[in-house]
Amino acid sequence: MSVKILLIPLNGAGHMFIEIENLNLLMRTKTRLYEKGGFTFYNVTKLRMDLNPGGVKTNFENIFNGNSKEVERSTNLFFNENWREFFEALRPLITETVETTMLEILQKVFHLIPANFFVEDIPTSTELYKKGKQK
Template sequence: MSGRILLLPITGHGKANVTLINTKIEHRLIGEPFEKDGVKYMRLKDYRVSFDPKRVYMNFENLFNDKTLSDGMNRFLNENWETVFNELKVGYAKSFGIIFRELSNKLFEKVPFDNIFLS
């Protein structure tokens, strides 16, 4: 990993864990129907996700390749979790939206529209 959080440079290699507690997640799907063999299906053009956690815990292993610095940075990140997460959540939301859109389209392109969205 290499990047910046709140203007602080962060580098390292290792496992990461970001845990969101009591999170309200909103999903917005924007799609359009299409026909295949005379049957109507759905294709998502966009999938937007937003997160509103009550608390976030972060742990990044092996930051700076130094345990003392890594522990200090993890402590800082967790003490300032709201500010840090607000900086990260747009990127998380965009990444999850792309993944969810791809997964959803695999389902929507195989199961007819009327079998998913009942009248």
């Protein structure tokens, strides 16, 4: 039987660095069209992402309140050698953070740049939503 148990109390205050390498992501958005100034725009209302990293590098400073630099170094080494498990433990937090950030960015971009600059033959919101009611 092979069992891994990680019970390390991480209680400190310091800087943290996480670098995700070779990230593949699948992004799904929900949008609603609206009209402004004679143009059709996207309103991004929801965003979900699946993140699949090719690697994760981390460095935590002062994670044991400065009590043991050697244990801190060993812990950082352990996290980097076992990056998959480390990422899986933090996946919900990382995914939520990336989703929130991307939603804010996409909302700003799509409120500034008309949707018909991205999709040439996009219908107006009136055309699209009127069609949906007629079905």
